[in-house]
Amino acid sequence: MKLLVLTNLFPTPWDPLRGMFNRQQFERLGRRHELHVLTAVDFRDRLRKRRGSVEVPGLRTDHFVFVYPPRFGRALHAACWLLSLLLQRGWRLRTAGYDGILASWAYPDAVAAGWLARLLGIPYVVKVHGSDLNVQATHALRRPQIAASLRGAAAVVAVSRALAGKAVALGADPARVHAIYNGVDAARFAPGDKADARKRLGLDIAADPLLLYVGNLKESKGCLDLLEAFATMAASCPQAQLVYVGEGTCRAALAARAQTLGLAARVHLAGAMPHAALPDWFRAADLLCLPSHNEGVPNVVLEAMACGTPVVATRVGGIPEVVPAHAGRLVELGDRAALADALAQAAAQAWDHAAIAEHARGFSWDSNIDQLDAIMRQAARNEAVAEVLR
Incomplete structure (x- = not known):
């Protein structure tokens, strides 16, 4: 499949160590599918000096600058996120022919990704990590946006059972919510003297x-x-x-x-x-x-x-x-x-x-990717069936 990943949690030239768990996961998923990772860079970070470069084998990576009114209007951030994305990468997104979107982080990323997916007529899967639900979803004007994005997703992937429960409490269909623990690179992380x-x-x-x-x-x-x-x-x-x-x-x-x-x-x-x-x-x-x-x-x-x-x-x-x-x-x-x-x-x-x-050692990246791969395939398959029925 050809998949688009939208997130703020991924290394960029301004923050090369950001979201290393996502880097590990997406690099492995990219061995099975054509994966394009498009990372949102806060406009304030973009004004700072670059601190490195980002090259991930097997992935096409890029970024766009997320512009928003600072210090107020947090409830408008998803709209600003999508507008920033469309103004900078809109033509490429419309012509790329993606089979689905994986949005990693609930707000504003997944909310905007859900709107984009509907514009493109493709399914989207939301991956939630922690404070995107534990904190962001406690705010009155952000909560309904997050809830709507979870309800509209083909699937929701949570990194723990506790977080999966939060997604269900926000209205996500329990049958489409999956708790998948991140993995550990056992070749790198092992006991030593x-x-x-x-x-x-x-x-x-x-x-x-x-x-x-x-x-x-x-x-x-x-x-x-x-x-x-x-x-x-x-x-x-x-x-x-x-x-x-x-x-x-x-x-x-x-x-x-x-x-x-x-x-x-x-x-x-x-x-x-x-x-x-x-x-x-x-x-x-x-x-x-x-x-x-x-x-x-x-x-x-x-x-x-x-x-x-x-x-x-x-x-x-x-x-x-x-x-x-x-x-x-x-x-x-x-x-x-x-x-x-x-x-x-x-x-x-x-x-x-x-x-x-x-x-x-029970937390395996191989198991993680097997499960995520199956979820993305099912989302695309269901969308293909729905398209035929339409």
Whole structure:
């Protein structure tokens, strides 16, 4: 088939590390179909300097600039998204002859993609990830737009059962909602020697424990909660260290707070890292910590477990579905004292790292692509039958 992917979650020259889970999935789907990935780039990002290039084997990738009124009118963003797309790529879209659209992210992407699909007379499938339903769909003027896009989709793909339930609650037909967990590249993410990994990364060999956070440095990911919990734990663990891998708006706040707490020498802001570099960070760590405020199923959790690293995280979204008791500890959202206790207890626990890695191997990209492929084929087949009947 010839498929169009519309999303904001994919690497661009202005953000080469964005949406790596989508890159992995679409690259594999592109081995089975002709896949064109068209990524929305926020106009503010487009004004910044390019930070790299994007070349994905087997995919045709391109971008368009998403222009919208900043700071107000969020309910109009889907209309702005579609207008931006049509003005910049409209002729190509009308003449390409696509068999279907896969829209990855509910708002504004999937809402606009649904309107485009109707203009082109082709089916569309919506893939939802987490805060696109957990947060965006809580707003009064966005919720009905998201609900309509889910109802009109040939299928809805959710990255967790919890998120699939949210889609059904918004009105999506339960028979057309599918929970498909993302996969892990088992050839890349696998257990390895902790000391060797620390040496390669230039980390303190004696850190005990070494806690790791991987992700965007923003408040909703719980990075500030983690620092406060670490401060409590660090008082009784003089060798403990915390490393943040990632960039974001909270970087300066984290650095300042660590200084205030007297932990500047024990809290390290390593910056963003290429996806290929992450396995050593997971192997070097004693724990991965991700106290997010909302989630679908974060791939860093799956990838850490694939390296045999236990996880301490919040009990939100699909995280409880993928982190069993033998692979980590879960705490309630917003309870920093419980988070500090969980970190201390997990650091002292003897974990079966081989069993953790074996559990993570159950999250396979091959299985993920088999399921997504079948869904896209069924959507196109149903549209072909409907066309004959018309």
